[in-house]
Structures are given as structure tokens and as C-alpha cells.
Amino acid sequence: MAITAPLVQPASHLWSISPWRISHVRRELADTFTLTLDPPADAADAAAAFLPGQFNMLYVFGCGEVPISISGAAGEGGRLKHTIRAVGAVTRALRQLRAGDVVGVRGPFGAGWPIDDTAGSDVVIVAGGIGLAPLRPAVEAILHARERYGRFIVLYGARSPEDILFARDLGRWSSRLDTYVDVTVDRAAGAWRGNVGLVTALIARVGLEAEHTVAFLCGPEAMMRFAVGALAKRGVEAGRTYLSLERNMKCGVGLCGRCQLAGHFVCRDGPVFRLDRIPNVFQVREL
Amino acid sequence: MQIIDAIGRSLQQVPVFADLSADYHQLVAGCGALSVFQSGETIYREGAAADSFYVIRRGRVRLEAHVPGRPPCIVDSLGANDPLGWSWLVPPYRLQFDAKALELTRLIRFDAACLRRKMADDPRFACAIYERLVPVIVGRLAEARRQLMDLYGQPAGRSQAWR
Numbered sequence: 001m002a003i004t005a006p007l008v009q010p011a012s013h014l015w016s017i018s019p020w021r022i023s024h025v026r027r028e029l030a031d032t033f034t035l036t037l038d039p040p041a042d043a044a045d046a047a048a049a050f051l052p053g054q055f056n057m058l059y060v061f062g063c064g065e066v067p068i069s070i071s072g073a074a075g076e077g078g079r080l081k082h083t084i085r086a087v088g089a090v091t092r093a094l095r096q097l098r099a100g101d102v103v104g105v106r107g108p109f110g111a112g113w114p115i116d117d118t119a120g121s122d123v124v125i126v127a128g129g130i131g132l133a134p135l136r137p138a139v140e141a142i143l144h145a146r147e148r149y150g151r152f153i154v155l156y157g158a159r160s161p162e163d164i165l166f167a168r169d170l171g172r173w174s175s176r177l178d179t180y181v182d183v184t185v186d187r188a189a190g191a192w193r194g195n196v197g198l199v200t201a202l203i204a205r206v207g208l209e210a211e212h213t214v215a216f217l218c219g220p221e222a223m224m225r226f227a228v229g230a231l232a233k234r235g236v237e238a239g240r241t242y243l244s245l246e247r248n249m250k251c252g253v254g255l256c257g258r259c260q261l262a263g264h265f266v267c268r269d270g271p272v273f274r275l276d277r278i279p280n281v282f283q284v285r286e287l
Numbered sequence: 288m289q290i291i292d293a294i295g296r297s298l299q300q301v302p303v304f305a306d307l308s309a310d311y312h313q314l315v316a317g318c319g320a321l322s323v324f325q326s327g328e329t330i331y332r333e334g335a336a337a338d339s340f341y342v343i344r345r346g347r348v349r350l351e352a353h354v355p356g357r358p359p360c361i362v363d364s365l366g367a368n369d370p371l372g373w374s375w376l377v378p379p380y381r382l383q384f385d386a387k388a389l390e391l392t393r394l395i396r397f398d399a400a401c402l403r404r405k406m407a408d409d410p411r412f413a414c415a416i417y418e419r420l421v422p423v424i425v426g427r428l429a430e431a432r433r434q435l436m437d438l439y440g441q442p443a444g445r446s447q448a449w450r
Contacts, residue, residue: 129439159439186434190358193389196349197363198430198438205366223438 014253017059017104020080022097028083028165032130033095034071037080037103050074051112052137053244053272057252058082059104063093067249067267069134070108074141080105083133083165109252111272113138113216114242121214122150124206124236126227128157128199128219132165134244134271135218139173146178151213153206154181157199157223161185161192182206199223200230210235218244225282228275238276245270245281294319294395301342301368303419311415318401324388330371337374337382338399343367346392350384359385363427370423375399 020037027033050070059065072081086095127135158164174181182202184195215231217224224243247259247266254268262278295316298304347366351359374382406413
């Protein structure tokens with residue numbers, strides 16, 4: 001089972017920045033927001049061709065460039081959606097932008113989730129925190145072709161009820177009879193009636209047929225480490241487990257070497273990796 | 288007798304007890320009874336005598352810590368097939384948290400004194416029970432410690448300034 005190959009970009013596309021205009025800014029959480037971007041008029045046709053799991057380099061003029069996963073579903077009228085947590089200089093600058101402002105877009109880059117290659121399997125999505133953003137296009141793609149897959153399970157963990165990302169989408173997905181969605185939070189008080197505990201506890205409870213199951217994971221690496229362990233305990237092999245990693249990326253095409261990890265460039269060979277190709281990645285200290 | 292047989296059969300479906308021998312299933316089931324709690328109903332309260340031990344058959348239960356001046360802090364939630372309560376294993380046999388049903392919840396309730404007596408009479412049986420419950424306790428302790436790690440927060444050791 002191969003990871004979906006990166007879309008081949010023309011050489012000029014690797015370095016040229018297209019100006020996309022922000023059509024909408026949506027505040028998701030206290031520190032997290034989604035930008036909806038309209039393509040420039042001269043690139044509208046090919047504009048939003050991407051694979052679920054790929055990322056773009058977003059450029060804030062006069063400030064800098066950051067890699068941000070695409071969080072919108074494919075085919076949303078040629079628009080792009082990026083969900084961003086403001087944690088550094090560039091992402092904080094992105095948060096200051098409003099509808100009508102322009103950001104530079106370079107991409108899409110990287111390997112995406114193996115959506116087509118996993119057709120016929122049961123799929124378990126395990127997401128934590130903002131890790132749901134790169135998985136959202138994968139969830140929508142699978143729901144779009146739901147009949148091609150077996151059981152479909154979405155497990156999501158967040159810090160608290162107030163930190164649940166895409167709550168509306170989670171509700172919409174869980175209202176489908178053909179999709180199992182469960183959410184847990186690390187801590188809660190009072191009126192919360194959902195689960196409390198780590199997302200690994202959800203993995204332990206859900207019914208899985210390991211040999212038919214493929215898992216897609218994205219979230220903080222500490223969470224993915226424990227989630228990978230919980231899946232392995234349920235018999236899901238590393239060869240059927242895919243995860244999205246994040247490192248400091250600069251060029252986006254495997255030239256600058258900043259995002260090197262265990263013999264791979266996360267920007268070019270990832271960000272989605274099959275676990276058996278990066279064995280022990282969570283066991284090596286300070287990697 | 289029919290209820291005991293039914294409980295014994297139910298225990299075979301509960302992963303933590305599934306591999307107990309048939310004799311031991313009967314020993315455990317002999318201390319059991321079926322019980323039902325409505326959504327929002329309290330199953331037990333912190334500080335009360337730990338005179339029962341439960342296995343959840345259906346429904347969901349949350350464990351709460353009472354914190355003066357604040358809403359109750361939810362520390363864990365449990366679902367079908369999860370064992371509920373282990374204070375009955377450890378003197379002074381006092382419950383540590385409140386347990387509340389989050390929805391209509393069906394449980395098997397075991398008389399703790401009855402189980403402790405059978406375990407005292409048969410050390411092999413006691414060992415079999417401990418062998419099955421200690422991993423549950425260790426697993427929940429590990430989960431609780433990982434919850435303290437604030438997995439979804441900003442990583443303290445890795446700068447996010449480049450973002």
C-alpha cells in the first residue's frame with residue numbers, strides 16, 4: 001500500500017508565490033482560526049488541486065512564510081481553507097489579517113493520506129487538538145465516497161470541551177449512521193456529558209478488526225506516540241498506520257534540509273508517513 | 288440461580304474476566320446482582336463504604352471529584368465492559384470519587400464483602416482476581432499521568448517561534 005504520491009508541481013511553481021485573497025476569516029478557538037482563500041484570477045482553474053494531507057507555504061508579506069496543512073475539503077469552489085493556531089510570529093501575523101487581505105501561497109507540497117489506496121479497508125481516524133485540521137479533508141473525501149470503505153471511525157481528543165475543533169463538523173459526521181465518531185477531553189467540569197480521558201482510551205473501547213483496519217493519525221507527537229501504542233495493542237500493524245508529522249520546514253521541497261527526520265525530509269517525503277517507514281521515530285529521544 | 292447463571296455468562300463477555308475459569312465465573316457471579324441507573328443518577332459517593340464493585344454492561348459512567356467552591360471536576364469516564372471501582376480491594380474500603388450515570392446504565396453489582404470473603408478462602412481465586420484487576424488499575428494510573436502531560440498544549444521543549 002503506497003502513500004499517495006505528491007502532486008507533481010511545475011518547477012516554477014515550487015518557488016513562485018501566488019497572491020490569494022482572504023474571503024473569510026472564521027475564529028475556531030481562542031487561538032485558532034480558519035482562513036478561506038480565493039485564487040488569483042489567472043490561476044483559478046488549477047488553483048485548489050491538492051491531496052488531503054498536503055500543505056501550502058503561506059507567506060505574510062513583510063513577515064515570513066510558514067507551512068500550513070490544507071483543512072478544507074477538495075472541490076470547495078476552487079477555494080483553499082487553512083486552519084491555523086497562532087503560536088509564532090508568522091501565524092500571529094496571519095491572525096491579524098482580515099477578509100480582503102492577500103496572502104502568498106506556494107504549494108501544495110508533500111505526500112497526502114492514502115485515500116484511494118485504502119479503499120476497501122476499515123478506516124480509523126485518530127486526531128488530537130489541531131491535528132484534526134489536516135485530517136478534515138481526508139474525512140470529507142472518505143465520506144464523499146463512503147461506499148468504497150468498510151467501517152469508518154473518527155476518534156478525537158482535545159484538552160477541554162472549549163478546545164474542541166470543528167465541533168459542528170464532528171456533530172455532522174456523527175449524525176451519519178455509517179460513521180462512528182467519539183470525542184474525549186483531558187479535563188472537564190460541570191455540564192460536560194462526554195468522555196473524559198485520553199484518546200487512547202477511545203481506541204481501547206472501539207470495535208476493530210485489525211487485519212482490515214487502516215489508521216490515520218495526526219496530533220501532537222506525544223499523543224501520536226501513545227495512540228500508535230494503543231493501536232498496536234489492538235493489532236493494527238505499522239504497515240497499516242499512517243501519521244502526519246510536523247517539523248520546521250522552509251523550502252517545502254526537500255532542498256534546505258531543515259525538516260530532516262530519520263533520513264527523510266518531512267516536507268518532501270511526508271508530512272504523511274507510513275509508520276513502518278519511520279520505525280522507532282517516537283522512541284528516539286530528542287529527535 | 289438463573290440470575291447467577293446469566294451474570295456468569297455476561298462475565299464471559301467482559302474482556303477483563305473473559306479468561307477466568309468456569310468455576311471462578313460462578314464464584315464471582317454468586318456475589319453479583321443486576322442493577323440499573325437512570326441518566327444523572329448517582330451510583331456511589333466519595334467517602335462511602337466501598338461495599339460494591341461494578342462491571343458496566345451498557346451505558347456510560349463518569350467519575351467526579353468534589354471540589355469545594357467549584358463545579359465537580361470530571362476525572363474519568365467509563366463505558367461498556369469497564370470495571371468500576373477498586374476501593375473495595377484496599378483497606379479502609381472507602382470510595383475515592385463520585386460515580387454518576389451519564390445515560391441509562393446497566394451494571395452488574397458485586398457484593399464486595401462476599402468477594403473478599405471468597406478471595407480470603409481461596410488464595411488462587413484471589414490471585415486470579417488481582418491478576419485481572421491490577422492491569423486495569425495500572426492502565427488507568429498511566430492514563431491519568433499522561434493526562435497531566437497536557438498533550439495538546441504547546442510543547443515546552445520545542446520552540447514554535449518559527450511558526
